[in-house]
Amino acid sequence: MRAVQVTDIGHIEVREIPLPTPRAGEVLIDVLACGLCGTDRHIVRGEYPSALPRVLGHEFGGRVRWSPPESSWSPGDLVSVDPNISCVDCADCRAGRVALCPDRYALGVDTDGGLSEVVAVPESQLFRIADVDPLHLAFVEPLACCLRGMDLAEFHGGESVAIVGGGVMGQLVVQLVARAGASRITLITRQAAKRQLAERMGATDSYAPDDATVLERTFDVVFECAGTLDSVEQSLTLARRGGSVILLGIPPEGATLPVSPFTLVVDELRVQGSFLNPLTQERAAELVGEGVLDLTPLVSRVLTFDEVEQALLNEPAGGDIKYVVQPTRDEDPTS
Ligand SMILES: [Zn+2]
Numbered sequence: 001m002r003a004v005q006v007t008d009i010g011h012i013e014v015r016e017i018p019l020p021t022p023r024a025g026e027v028l029i030d031v032l033a034c035g036l037c038g039t040d041r042h043i044v045r046g047e048y049p050s051a052l053p054r055v056l057g058h059e060f061g062g063r064v065r066w067s068p069p070e071s072s073w074s075p076g077d078l079v080s081v082d083p084n085i086s087c088v089d090c091a092d093c094r095a096g097r098v099a100l101c102p103d104r105y106a107l108g109v110d111t112d113g114g115l116s117e118v119v120a121v122p123e124s125q126l127f128r129i130a131d132v133d134p135l136h137l138a139f140v141e142p143l144a145c146c147l148r149g150m151d152l153a154e155f156h157g158g159e160s161v162a163i164v165g166g167g168v169m170g171q172l173v174v175q176l177v178a179r180a181g182a183s184r185i186t187l188i189t190r191q192a193a194k195r196q197l198a199e200r201m202g203a204t205d206s207y208a209p210d211d212a213t214v215l216e217r218t219f220d221v222v223f224e225c226a227g228t229l230d231s232v233e234q235s236l237t238l239a240r241r242g243g244s245v246i247l248l249g250i251p252p253e254g255a256t257l258p259v260s261p262f263t264l265v266v267d268e269l270r271v272q273g274s275f276l277n278p279l280t281q282e283r284a285a286e287l288v289g290e291g292v293l294d295l296t297p298l299v300s301r302v303l304t305f306d307e308v309e310q311a312l313l314n315e316p317a318g319g320d321i322k323y324v325v326q327p328t329r330d331e332d333p334t335s
């Protein structure tokens with residue numbers, strides 16, 4: 001079968017590799033869609049730890065191709081895959097903090113992932129999903145990360161919300177907070193095309209980060225979805241006194257910012273990190289399966305394996321949100 005492998009830092013190849021041999025408790029999945037994300041670019045550049053060679057891809061789903069006897073999964077089942085595998089037994093896992101498990105590893109990062117025609121996946125990582133456009137399977141994992149942020153924000157309805165960053169996370173959060181009853185949704189990003197898209201997705205208004213109008217306003221909840229130091233710094237200034245800042249973007253490791261502890265205290269600011277998709281993948285699969293989110297406009301390009309190298313070695317083109325790779329086509333589903 002074919003797969004996209006990072007063979008060395010800066011080197012990506014489409015290779016013919018053996019079909020995976022499932023271990024106990026694993027099923028084989030025909031991958032129908034796998035999203036590319038910033039983490040993949042960081043791995044290719046050697047900026048995110050991963051033992052090479054590695055088949056990338058952690059945002060994927062597909063159809064069960066083979067399941068062991070007495071499995072609860074059958075060939076043909078459409079599934080979303082939670083790529084993050086925790087130990088279940090440590091103190092963090094037992095307390096529900098599975099993203100913080102010290103033994104956590106991820107498909108497509110620490111073991112081979114979804115940029116492959118077939119992947120072996122532990123049954124515990126699978127979530128059934130209703131018949132949807134197969135390309136939408138690539139959005140379940142990023143949506144699950146956004147649902148974690150929504151949980152931490154503790155929405156009650158009626159909040160004013162700023163979202164900093166117009167990539168896939170920002171565009172998904174726009175839709176989630178609209179459904180959660182936000183009174184006003186302001187998206188802040190440099191690219192005009194992403195601002196226009198956000199307004200189609202439900203944002204009330206949108207601004208460039210240096211726009212004087214937005215600099216004068218404050219919000220009940222701010223979601224940081226860009227992961228740059230500038231965007232984090234701006235997010236801290238956008239929360240009202242007593243407001244919350246939810247950090248979803250992953251900033252560069254080791255980078256620091258000057259922060260006024262005085263302001264944090266006297267403004268009672270809540271600054272909350274939100275990491276990965278702990279226990280939210282199932283809800284994300286249900287939400288995508290319901291078809292209530294507008295996901296098709298977020299697919300900027302559908303790629304073949306041969307096009308992945310250029311897509312990962314270069315930054316996305318202006319206005320582009322998500323690149324989705326189609327390892328196999330769903331022409332002859334067994335179900
Ligand atoms: Zn990702």
Ligand SMILES: [Zn+2]
Pocket residue numbers: 086087088089090091092093094101102103104
């Ligand atoms: Zn654990």
